Amino acid sequence: MLDKSFDPAAIEERWYQRWESSGYFRHRDNETPAYCIQLPPPNVTGTLHMGHAFQQTLMDALIRYHRMRGDNTNWVVGTDHAGIATQIVVERQLEEQGKSRHDLGREKFIDRVRQWKQQSGATITRQMRRLGASANWEYADTEGQRAGYFTMDAHMSRAVVEVFVRLYEKGLIYRGKRLVNWDPVLGTAVSDLEVDTDEEDGRIWEIRYPGDGFSLTVATTRPETMLGDVALAVHPDDARYRALVGKSVQLPLTGRSVPVIADQYVDPQFGTGAVKITPGHDFNDYQVGRRHGLEPISIMRLDAHLNENAPAKYRGLERFEARKQVLADLRAQGLLISEKPYRLRVPRSGRTGEIVEPMLTDQWFVAMETLARPALAAAASGELEFFPEHWTTTYRQWLENIQDWCISRQLWWGHQVPAWYDDAGNIYVARDEAAARAKAGDKPLRRDPDVLDTWFSSALVPFSSLGWPEKTRDLDVFLPSSVLVTGFDIIFFWVARMVMMSLHFTKKLPFRHVYINAIVRDADGEKMSKSKGNTLDPLDLIDGITFEALAKKSTVGLLRAEHRQKIETYIKAHFPNGIPAFGADALRFTFASLASFSRTLNFDLERCEGYRNFCNKLWNATRFVLMNTEGKDCGMDDSRPVKLSFIDRWIVSQLQRVEAEVAQGFAEYRFDNLAGAIYRFVWDEYCDWYVELAKVQLQDADEAVQRGTRRTLVRVLETALRLAHPVVPFITEELWQKVAPLAGKRGDTIMLARYPQSEPAKIDEAAERDMALLKEWTNATRNLRAQAKLAPGERLPLYASVAPQVGDVQLMIAGLRALARLSEVKTAPTLPESPSPVAVVGEARLMLYKEVDPAAERERLAKESARLAGEIGKARSQLSNPSFVERAPANVVAQMRERLAGFEATLAKVNAQLEKLPR
């Protein structure tokens, strides 16, 4: 016997272990078709957040669905070494001990990072397991940690080196001195994508540059960079300045003089129409400088303090200190014309939030244009499809305007660039040092100390995880993978780059579909962030957490008291009683239900509670079924007769429809639709109607009817469990184990049971019509009942005048009696003369036999009469419009006529009843 209510904790862990140890998650060779999903590898040292949980729920649902359909499913998972993020974490740990990475040295530091990885690397994969992720953990796992691949393991590194070398040999990777985004705190270059520019309040200054007999005034938001100016520029057509082009002005504070040049880049409308040109510290100016053959002057060291190219006075000053000094000195010389508040866009490093400094440095780049072209073509031809489709535009526009990708990072944690230099500065790119040496001869070599952008290795995952550069069978089978499920924020970082790399190296797409999932927000639609305290830990939703524990963990490590205060207030307001344990299934169902094609997903705890209740409903429905079928004849023995009523045939018919809806939902990635379909079928149809009517049928004197009922109860439930399994795996497994044998099903696990498929032949429209009628009668009667204000427990008789063509009148009436809680139902061609309340439902008139106030009943009927008259008016005016009748499709017109006739017939009956009421 099942417990009275559903306790997720009691079943989840048990089943997951059993599934995993039985090897159910593994792919099966030599089966077709293949179904493969690549997990966006989470940071190895990270923890699971709501976005992960959401994505993984959808992926797991897809995987489980396809596995049950018999596909050779392979959910390829792994973790990412996350260069910058991980290095920062370990450096902070060192900092707490008063050390820096330089105290340890490169080798020891990397050891230290690896230790940290060993220690914390299992966290996120453990959390994924709690969610029920049926991932192929052992696949591509060379470290034996049952966590899939790791982007820094030997095999993945080999692919990285191979790709680097081949791209270099094709001239698609090059090294050059370029202006790059520099994070002075981390001391590394970052790519364009890793820079966020937001509007901030700042200032703008106007500086006068004296010339011979004239002067030019320019505006700048970064006055300190004037020390690196190489020119002033004006627009070539600007009449004000035309005469000055080619002359020189003095560069204040430096003793240098710089030319006045003309360039299209200058907007004559903006400011004074003259611009200072600082190619060493500004991307636009860099381009202008190149056009005019002006050598950039870099005035800063890599830590953003001024260097020897600045006048002695400023050397060694930090850039913003230097700004103050420069402004003071300009002011003293009368060259500072103005200072005004100004809204400007400040580029900040995504990782540290530090203001990025454009810095002229030697870096490695990938030339993107030739790689981008096939990636664009794949989307244009429809080979690569986005869901929702509009994300194609985003993808396309980025690729059309793509810039070369700076891939070198001045960090230690990552794949070291496979390039060696001799003393003359010659570059030897090779697969290993021996190969480099073979090229270089016996010159002493030193390896490039830089590492590669983490996204460089991520871009290779779709094929490197399958064994590339070896030619493996897995590459044949699982590339392209079926769908990539990921957030829009990494379309550029990751999705587009995977497409480019995969097409270039394997001539295959990495995946056919890209499903872009919504961003998870809190219930109020606010972005989740630690500092707001509105983050939710998926595990807290599964396991539950007390208010105290939640407040404590949300504020741990926060130094600033006002933050702590704010967060505590938030938590008090939103989670005064903590969070109850909803279980993984409820959480998953919530995610699925909220996964429409909209861009954001507001996660609502109350919604989660509702789906927890759904799980409980499923649990209790099963409990009911088991109570009525275990140890009883469920009609499995074909030699004994089985009778199926229209009610049994109706629920089976509905089952076919919901199966089709779910299949469509999966095909369209409309998880909300498929979850809704399951929810409505289980709760609204099976529980609210079928189970209630089954109670009636189980009382039937005819054993064949009982057998038919039990068989239907069990079979439909067993099918519904399989249908729901991809979304709610734990509870369905637990219940299926008990239900399946009664339904004559064998198998060790629901995971590998066949997924239900709609059989149109079992759709029974006659049964559906009968059932629709029974529902209408029941609803109408219940409505009368509610309005008649019965005493608790009071049951009344119902008089029904029904049309003779109704199918199984007896069952219909028995059902009505039970569902509407009537004492009895009497059928008669005419109703008794009584002021009792009457409902008109199509051909039928239903009288709930009770003395009521005639005035109240008259009012009720009059209201109904008025409603019908309104509907009739609307329908008539439609039909009296000649152009509607002529131009609307025939079936629409016919439908409208039927509608009108129905209303008119009902109205006549209602009015007749109204007449009968005593005044």
Next chain:
RNA sequence: GGGUGCUUAGCUCAGCGGUAGAGCGCUGCCCUUACAAGGCAGAUGUCGGGAGUUCGACCCUCUCAGCACCCACCA
């Protein structure tokens, strides 16, 4: 400056060229032996504004307004 998405019941969101939907919340009644994490009944919307196309628009077109996000070189 370019692009994308959104605006429907108190809240969060589906929706379709042909009678406005769900969940939660709300109101009333009910501990009916699967489930009070439940049952039954009920209320609630000029579908952002305007114009157009159409026999018919919440849906298509245009336009305006508001919200959100992405990309971009204006000092």
